[in-house]
Amino acid sequence: MAHPSTPQPYKYTLAERLYLPLLSGMWVTLRHFIGNVFGRRKSYTIQYPEERRGYSPRFRGHHILTSRPDGSLRCVACFLCATACPAECIHIEAGEHPDVNIEKYPVVYDIDMLRCVFCGYCVDACPEEAIIMSNNYDMAFFDRASSIVTKDELQKPFTYDPAQLGYRPRYPEEDAQRAQAREQVRAGTLDLVAEARRRHGEAQDTSAASAS
Amino acid sequence: MPTATIPALPLLEDYPEGSVLPVEGADQPTWIVRREVLSRLALELRDNPETQFDLMLDLCGVDYPDRDERFEAVYHLYSLPRGERLRLKVPLTEADPVLPSLIDVWSACDWFEREAWDMFGIRFEGHPNLRRLLTHEAFQGHPLRKDYDPARRWILTEDKIYRPDPQPPGGDTDDDIFERMTINIGPSHPAMHGTFRVVACLDGEIIVASEVEIGYLHRCFEKMSETHTWQQVIPYTDRLNYCSSFINNVAYCRGVEQLLGIEPPPKAVWARTILSEFSRIMDHCVCNGTTLVDTGALTNFWYMFQPREEIYGLLEACCGARLTVSACRIGGLLQELPPDFEARCRNLLETIPAFISDVDKLITKNRIWLDRSVGVAAISGEEAVNRGWTGPCLRAAGVAYDVRKAHPYDLYDTVDFEVPVFQGGDVNDRFRVRMAEIEQSLSIIRQLLDRGMPEGGFIVDDPHVALPPKEDAYTQMEAMIYHFKLIMDGIQVPPGELYSMVEGANGELGFYIISDGSGKPYRIKVRPPCFPLMATFSRLMNGGTLSDAIATLGGLNVIAGELER
Numbered sequence: 001m002a003h004p005s006t007p008q009p010y011k012y013t014l015a016e017r018l019y020l021p022l023l024s025g026m027w028v029t030l031r032h033f034i035g036n037v038f039g040r041r042k043s044y045t046i047q048y049p050e051e052r053r054g055y056s057p058r059f060r061g062h063h064i065l066t067s068r069p070d071g072s073l074r075c076v077a078c079f080l081c082a083t084a085c086p087a088e089c090i091h092i093e094a095g096e097h098p099d100v101n102i103e104k105y106p107v108v109y110d111i112d113m114l115r116c117v118f119c120g121y122c123v124d125a126c127p128e129e130a131i132i133m134s135n136n137y138d139m140a141f142f143d144r145a146s147s148i149v150t151k152d153e154l155q156k157p158f159t160y161d162p163a164q165l166g167y168r169p170r171y172p173e174e175d176a177q178r179a180q181a182r183e184q185v186r187a188g189t190l191d192l193v194a195e196a197r198r199r200h201g202e203a204q205d206t207s208a209a210s211a212s
Numbered sequence: 213m214p215t216a217t218i219p220a221l222p223l224l225e226d227y228p229e230g231s232v233l234p235v236e237g238a239d240q241p242t243w244i245v246r247r248e249v250l251s252r253l254a255l256e257l258r259d260n261p262e263t264q265f266d267l268m269l270d271l272c273g274v275d276y277p278d279r280d281e282r283f284e285a286v287y288h289l290y291s292l293p294r295g296e297r298l299r300l301k302v303p304l305t306e307a308d309p310v311l312p313s314l315i316d317v318w319s320a321c322d323w324f325e326r327e328a329w330d331m332f333g334i335r336f337e338g339h340p341n342l343r344r345l346l347t348h349e350a351f352q353g354h355p356l357r358k359d360y361d362p363a364r365r366w367i368l369t370e371d372k373i374y375r376p377d378p379q380p381p382g383g384d385t386d387d388d389i390f391e392r393m394t395i396n397i398g399p400s401h402p403a404m405h406g407t408f409r410v411v412a413c414l415d416g417e418i419i420v421a422s423e424v425e426i427g428y429l430h431r432c433f434e435k436m437s438e439t440h441t442w443q444q445v446i447p448y449t450d451r452l453n454y455c456s457s458f459i460n461n462v463a464y465c466r467g468v469e470q471l472l473g474i475e476p477p478p479k480a481v482w483a484r485t486i487l488s489e490f491s492r493i494m495d496h497c498v499c500n501g502t503t504l505v506d507t508g509a510l511t512n513f514w515y516m517f518q519p520r521e522e523i524y525g526l527l528e529a530c531c532g533a534r535l536t537v538s539a540c541r542i543g544g545l546l547q548e549l550p551p552d553f554e555a556r557c558r559n560l561l562e563t564i565p566a567f568i569s570d571v572d573k574l575i576t577k578n579r580i581w582l583d584r585s586v587g588v589a590a591i592s593g594e595e596a597v598n599r600g601w602t603g604p605c606l607r608a609a610g611v612a613y614d615v616r617k618a619h620p621y622d623l624y625d626t627v628d629f630e631v632p633v634f635q636g637g638d639v640n641d642r643f644r645v646r647m648a649e650i651e652q653s654l655s656i657i658r659q660l661l662d663r664g665m666p667e668g669g670f671i672v673d674d675p676h677v678a679l680p681p682k683e684d685a686y687t688q689m690e691a692m693i694y695h696f697k698l699i700m701d702g703i704q705v706p707p708g709e710l711y712s713m714v715e716g717a718n719g720e721l722g723f724y725i726i727s728d729g730s731g732k733p734y735r736i737k738v739r740p741p742c743f744p745l746m747a748t749f750s751r752l753m754n755g756g757t758l759s760d761a762i763a764t765l766g767g768l769n770v771i772a773g774e775l776e777r
Contacts, residue, residue: 002594003266003292003592003593003594003596003597003609003610003611004592004593004594004609004610004611004635004637005592005593005594006592007587007590007591007592007593007609007610007635007636007637007638008610008635008636009586009587009590009636009638009640009641010582010586010634010636010638010640010641010644012579012582012586013577015577016577016578016579016582017579019579019580021573021576021577021578021579022578022579022580024573025573025574025575025578027573028570028573028574029511029574032570044517044518044521055528056528056529056532056550058528058529058530058531058532058547058550059528059532059533060531060532060533080696080699080700083699083700084443084444084699086440086444086445086447086448087447117447117536118533118536119446119447119536119538120532120538120546121443121444121447124546124679125699127685127686127692127695127696128686129682129686133532166532167532169682170682170683174548174550174551177551178551181551181552
């Protein structure tokens, strides 16, 4: 099999010589224009920060250190997250916990957000579900020192609002949803495409509502 | 690990005893070659009708400090007519690491040899321009040697900078009415799609000579891989071709899985195939969209970026990130697929074609675009193969090589699709190939969705490879021990080496992986598909106008993250 030794470029048709296909192209842009002016087409532009994108409950954003019912950190300073981290952005210093059943706790737990690549390996590695991620992606800093986030900041701003949670090891609500959808598809009462479209529309509506 | 039989080629008998030794038990036919016979063997391998190794895929160095012959230059060859692969290994001593340059046999060797010189200090005799490629001129030492400390830093002073001054081969001629002008495009120029630098010598508007400088985005991917565990390399692979990072994940994980001898479960394979095709669509959208922006057709960019936006939404729902997905794990996927995965995919299948057809109506038959692209930067199939091209750019030049067809992996042997081929080898045909491939990808996804999601787990049930389910790790002692072992020591990949390839969005994406059984990769070499494309860029733009050069670069789909690793 010999490979073609000379390129054979595209041959123009008569219509193309006469620039006729431009008309159908102009119709495309005109259609989009009319659709945009009268608001019948979905716009992909988001008026950030007034309007926000709806992310999935798996979004890998700012980390959260979870707490025990008494408010103390669940973390037992086992260093698995720091070991698993490919970016080496987690710094832990362990201390002795007064409770002998817990043994250790983190005296220092810092994450360097400028180093972090948001891969979620720390969440996968944690044997205590002590570190999970939120869907918060607003992380801008005025200087490098403030990019190192301490354990208080990792714990503080997040109470367990399910709407704020991101990447986690388990999604109980998803499992329930999955089981329910499976039942409905089997019974023939659920049209998957219509359902996805409905949900897509809902996400648009909520982002628009939060803007106004 | 799959083993390959070694073809008993008649030509081997003509060489002195011991100068070409086949290796038993390798993943693909492998010969250890003495450097004295390399030039002759290479020429014969290319021209002998019984071998026809016309495509030089990859050339890299490997360092074994414990061996007498410390370095090894590894060539990966491919025979397009016969569909066979061959690996040549040439051992070299530290005192005399010199090889004959094979640039006359395969032009693709040009930049690959420069990279091997830069990274390992292997000298190629007869190479016309053996300078550093990825590191700075003032850099000292060869960073991928095992005795090079990864934390070593150099002060790179400005007086050591190499100043390119390309001159046309004929020199100045007297009838020149214009004065020649040398201009700098990039490294930070919007038309350069990343950080490349082109120094072009202009005669009026025509580029008469040019030189391409890369290395501005080199981030030591291969060196970093050697100091991290096998799992920790996955987030790094995201950053190779960041327009279709999912495909890089699949390519790397497939390689390690083959070394381990494990098969991911059917559900993971199914989802990997679907998401790879979505990533390919996304990559082609970006490439065609930006090519059109560069030629002044901005509207198409918006139309092309809308499907991309939708696909990012799907990827984010699967793994939690849009761009750098890290969605694969060795042995499967990182998490269970979302409950509405199939529904979302079907929704995308309905929405994407409208955008593609809008761009099709605007551009494909538009004479303004055709005048800008037909015959621009044309290359023949023969030359493209010799220069190591693969992927859509090669198919635009009339050579129907697609890894998905030639060496099917995942589920590609069970679906019907065509490999679009065009004969022009120019910017227009590169555009048309990508548009046709988007159609084919949609058809592949449709067929897979019709088949239904396979039942079962999303990752292999092997505690030596995959983390045990969290419920078990929290409650059972055994699962907890496996969990700790896997995080602390990493996956223990048995010693061996393997070249694994997938069809990336811009060509054959190969991972040449060597394991020494230590829990960390011994060497990972990426075969970046856009590397040979960029190496040809200078040849493509010489003789064309400056504006054609910009259109050409867009059509090649060169991604800096992958090019420079």
